[in-house]
Amino acid sequence: MAVDQRRREARRLTETAYMAASTGLLWVAIYYLPIGDAIFRLAIPLPLALLQLRQGGRAALQGIAVSVLLLTVLMGPVRGPMMLFPYGALALWLGWCWCRRISWWFSIGIGLLIGTGGLLVRVAVLSLLLGENLWVVITSAAAGLLENLAERLQLLGAPDLQQVELLALGLLLLQNLIYLLALHAVAHWVFPRLKQELPAPPALLRPLLALDPL
Numbered sequence: 617m618a619v620d621q622r623r624r625e626a627r628r629l630t631e632t633a634y635m636a637a638s639t640g641l642l643w644v645a646i647y648y649l650p651i652g653d654a655i656f657r658l659a660i661p662l663p664l665a666l667l668q669l670r671q672g673g674r675a676a677l678q679g680i681a682v683s684v685l686l687l688t689v690l691m692g693p694v695r696g697p698m699m700l701f702p703y704g705a706l707a708l709w710l711g712w713c714w715c716r717r718i719s720w721w722f723s724i725g726i727g728l729l730i731g732t733g734g735l736l737v738r739v740a741v742l743s744l745l746l747g748e749n750l751w752v753v754i755t756s757a758a759a760g761l762l763e764n765l766a767e768r769l770q771l772l773g774a775p776d777l778q779q780v781e782l783l784a785l786g787l788l789l790l791q792n793l794i795y796l797l798a799l800h801a802v803a804h805w806v807f808p809r810l811k812q813e814l815p816a817p818p819a820l821l822r823p824l825l826a827l828d829p830l
Contacts, residue, residue, distance in 0.1 A: 628671045635663040636682035639707075643687055643699045658798055660699070661707035665803065668711025669812045676711055680704050694745065701741075702734020710799070717815040724796045731792035732785075755781045801825055 642660045646653055664683070668676035683704070687696030709730055713723035736751075743750045759780040804814055804825055817825055 628675055631667060631671055632675050632679045633682065635667040636679040636686065638663040639679070639683045639699070639704075640686045640690070643683075643703075644690060647691070647695065657703075658795070658802060660703040661710060661799060662803060662806070664704070664707035665711035665714065666807065666810065666812060668708070669715055669807070673708075673712065673715075676708055680708065694741070698738055698741070700734075701737040702731045705730050705734055706796075706799075710803075714803070714814050720800055720815065720818050720821065724793070724800065727796045728789060728792050731795065732788050735788060735792075751781075755784055758784070797821075 639660060642656045642663075646656045646660075649656075664676055664679050667679050680700070683699060684697050687699055690696065706727055709727055710723055739750050755777060759777045800814075800817070801824070804817060807814055
């Protein structure tokens with residue numbers, strides 16, 4: 617009994633270290649490799665979500681902590697912890713949902729808020745470091761561009777700043793929705809091959825997942 621317990625503990629520690637290192641390497645690859653950015657971003661939450669499915673929430677939290685410490689050493693105190701927003705938080709949330717076999721609609725819905733909120737946190741942190749509100753700068757520039765375009769095309773009017781901000785927020789939500797759908801699809805195709813089953817996809821999405829590219 618004691619031997620089996622030691623083996624389980626050793627396996628848990630090994631898998632935690634491996635998944636944490638995999639997450640860290642994916643984050644580093646986003647910044648330093650010239651290609652594959654979209655693929656790396658899609659894969660970042662999966663190792664820690666898989667760890668939670670295999671070893672539970674405690675191991676996933678330890679994996680997050682190890683990843684952040686590793687990235688802080690490799691990339692500094694700003695870029696390293698930014699992995700948490702939104703990818704680390706999404707990994708914990710999706711792993712928690714998949715462990716309990718919660719509906720895709722619920723995990724995607726809350727994940728949409730986590731993903732969008734995480735991106736806004738990153739903008740806020742960068743704004744604080746630069747001493748400039750990047751959200752206002754970007755949306756103001758977009759509003760000015762649309763206004764100039766409307767004048768050149770002799771349109772009746774251009775959207776104001778508030779409308780541009782709402783449009784930008786809507787685009788962020790749409791981007792995160794597509795990202796979460798793709799993330800669920802990849803996990804649905806890959807995790808069963810690693811002997812980890814996910815909740816069944818909703819009937820509406822099953823035709824999209826019928827063709828397994830793997």
